[in-house]
Amino acid sequence: MASWEATPPSLYNVVTGFFPEEKPKDNWATNPRPLLVCGTAQDPDTGVYFCRIAYGTSQHLGKAYESDLVIANVSVLNNLELKHPTRFVIHSGTQMQIMPWIEQFFHPWSGFETPILSKLPEDMQKHVGHTLGRLTDLPQF
């Protein structure tokens, strides 16, 4: 068990992990991608933490839904440790899943001790919170 599993990420943390698959198989991507934490929970029996996750993509940004979180500002990208403009897909709960905060699903990028990369700035937190609050299909813990 990785030591970081004992400390859950926070709401609106950007973390790195495998989505939608778990630790990569031979025929799937080997690189953990940026993910957005949209809620956290814990199993009281096992102590395992869980995160509601929206995934990030660096492709097809022009096809983003209006309520998706598109980050293209260089300064913000730098602060978030993201090199390329990224869209976090938050317009529908069907695009999200709840994942256990364990190394089978999350993995640090080089130079990071945990899969926690950064945290959204306040204005983006408000946008995401507002968008998630209007969803009727948000995955429930």
Added chain:
Amino acid sequence: MAALAKVETENMNPRKTFAPEADCEFEPVSLDRIAKMREKLNQQYGIGKGKLKAIEEPK
């Protein structure tokens, strides 16, 4: 949107270094694949049955 993103990244602070993994292209994921994984995880960990206790929820 894509053109603006290109201009902004070209002006990126050259002193900022990133993890090598940040340079990858992260493709969109199909709804079908997400649904399959969600179903598998929900079943395996009892997600969505009221067993898990929420710590932080968006307001």
